Amino acid sequence: MGHFYVFEFKRKQRRRFLFALLLIILLGAIIGYFSTTYKKSSAEETALMKGNEKEKQIALTFNISWGDDKVYGILETLKKHNARATFFVSGEWAERHPHIIEAITEDGHELGMLGYRYKNYLEQDIEQVRKDMIYARNVFSKLGYNDIRYIRPPSGLFNKEIIELAERIGLDVIHWSINTNDWKNPGVEAIVKEAKKASNGDIILFHASDSAKQTKNALEAVLPHYKEKGFSFATVSQIKDGVMAEEKIIE
Incomplete structure (x- = not known):
């Protein structure tokens, strides 16, 4: 037993x-x-996600990689509400639409780039990424824009190695703190709801490609909302001044 x-x-x-x-x-x-x-x-190490939280300002940013229709309505709406923004465009798109690039800058908006081809950087080797960044910058230079300082990697996907590469080339990586997911066309109310979550220093992601069919109407509600609350609309350069980028550890 x-x-x-x-x-x-x-x-x-x-x-x-x-x-x-x-x-x-x-x-x-x-x-x-x-x-x-x-x-x-996630948002990556040393990518700018948010500006100075002491300042009552937000940055409106728009990604464009294809189409030439919806962007005009968005530009008209921004002008109507006297709002400045930063447009991130792919080099490939800029080559095909130099007249729209001109319209964007003539309205006082800032330019950033999405690389040349809108392809996920994490799915490419680092040398391919380097060539894409440099080629895109050369495209903008040929169009007369030699002062492109910012890059937003395609789909917002990148890592420490890509950020370090951008820094060596002379580019700052810009992410966002508020994503409206407007390209999914979830409904104007859904876009407005997300956009209204912003607070001091936030960088809001919108799109101006032709897939963003509801963005213009959403802006008609978002822009007056922030004006009534005393916010100003800043470019990335303005919101970045004097601000250290938020850091996330990426191994």
């Missing part, structure tokens, strides 16, 4: 050990998953 109790005791010990081991493995897998997801999709 004594042998039975010893055997039963050892069997319970083994069960506890196996349970603890499985728990450790499960926790490791969960941590690894979220760590990987964070690296791929």
Whole structure:
């Protein structure tokens, strides 16, 4: 009988050990998953996400990689409300639409770039990314825009290596703190709801490609909302002045 109790005791010990081991493995897998997801999709190390929180201003930013229709309505709305913004455009798009680039800058808006081809940088080797950045900058220079200082990597996906590369080339990486997801056309009210979450120093992401069918109407509600609250609309350069970029650790 004594042998039975010893055997039963050892069997319970083994069960506890196996349970603890499985728990450790499960926790490791969960941590690894979220760590990987964070690296791929979160705001990255030394990317500017937010401006000076002491200033009552926000930065409106618009991405354009295709189409030439919706951008005009957005420009008209910004002019109507006397709002300045920063437009991030791909070099490939800029080559095809120099007249729209001219309209953007003539209205007092700032230019940034999305690289040349709007392709995920994380899916390319670093040399391909370098060539894309340099080629895009050369395209803007040929169009007469030699002072492009900012890059927003395609889809907002990048890592520490890409940021360091941009810095060597002389570009600052710009992310965002508020994403309206307007390109998904979730409805004007949904876009407005997200955009109204901004506070001092926030950088709001909109789109002006032809996929953004509801953005103009959303702006008609968003712009007066912030004006009534005493906010001013700043370019990325204005909101960046005197501000240290928020940092996220990327291994």
